[in-house]
Amino acid sequence: MDMVRQVRFIWKPIVFLACLLPAFHAVGDVYGITGDLGPNPIENLQDRFGNWGLRFILITLTITPFRLRTGWSWLARFRRMLGLFAFFYVLLHFLTWLFLDQGLLLSAITEDIVERPFITIGFAALLILTALAVTSTVKMRQRLGRRWQKLHNWVYVAALLGVWHYWWQVKLDASEPIVYASVLAVLLIYRAWHRYAKPRGKRA
Ligand code: HEM
Secondary structure, three states, rough: OOOHHHHHHHHHHHHHHHHHHHHHHHHHHOOOOOOOOOOHHHHHHHHHHHHHHHHHHHHHHHHHHHHHHHHHHHHHHHHHHHHHHHHHHHHHHHHHHHHHHHHOOHHHHHHHHHHHHHHHHHHHHHHHHHHHHHOHHHHHHHOOOHHHHHHOHHHHHHHHHHHHHHHOOOOOOOHHHHHHHHHHHHHHHHHHHHHOOOOOOOOO
């Protein structure tokens, strides 16, 4: 079996199932099978989905640098799926907030979005990720042409906003957002170096 088929029929389904594990784990914890949600179940769910959303954004962003360093071009075939999983977990994070935290109460929702800046920032990041998810299909890529890449570079803005959103609402221990911010900084520096500093002929 050639590499393209191996990726498509073996590795993609395996990675797909692996990406669903945090969601299965959450469902298991809701039903008390794999554990429990602790004393603040809504906060627990919201936090874990937010964290997985951010992790998947960063994992998606590591694909291209890793592909360029190793020359493993097949890695690009996982980028769209991983990006959509980032959107999936951020959406679950948002829906947990919307339905369980705010009880779908319009006044509370608008007040939270307008008056709590870290939520405004998170909301902006969600809007960007939504635009990227909607335009992630092959058809949209063809239709948008060169504008597609420009639009999808906004994933870096979404990542920055996501890290900022987390950092802003941390009260005591900022070690986790610092880890996310450091990973993002390395990815951004690599991207800038690859774009501007590397001699043109050596770019992949
Ligand atoms: C790209 C978009 C987003 C990302 C990556 C993200 C990620 C995160 C992360 C990592 C946390 C901290 C979890 C922890 O304490 O361990 C968090 C907290 C929170 N997020 Fe988001 N978020 C995003 C968008 C949103 C949106 C759209 C909303 C609501 C409109 C929202 C509402 C909240 C709230 C209320 C908390 C605090 C939860 C608590 O009290 O512990 N987030 N988010």
